[in-house]
Amino acid sequence: MLWMNWAPDNPGTPERPDMAFSVEDKTYIAAYGVWEDEANDADYESWATDRMREMEHLSTGIQLADENLANRTARFLSDENYARYDSIRSTYDPDHVFQSWSSRP
Secondary structure, X not given: OEEEEOOOOOOOOOOOXXXXXXXXXXXXXXXXXXXXXXXXHHHHOOHHHHHHHHOHHHOOOOOHHHOOOOOOOOOOOOXXXXXXXXXXXXXXXXXXXXXXXXXXX
């Protein structure tokens, strides 16, 4: 498990720019699972995702880079930035040629 204290609102923390991936909170937690025998894949492959799912009620969102978005839907944009994304996409990709976020809540 990785636990980091971001503290984006602490005094002295530099102002954040207008970020596309805009869900940021005071604490970042990531769970990882490792095993050696592929015969155990079925037993362990969902362990980390299951543990994170158990803590969802404590979460405001995810860091996009750390999730298997096909297995766990989670928020990674603010509502305002989802609206911006939708507006940009409707302008530049009205036929939805490019895949949208597969885990959008």
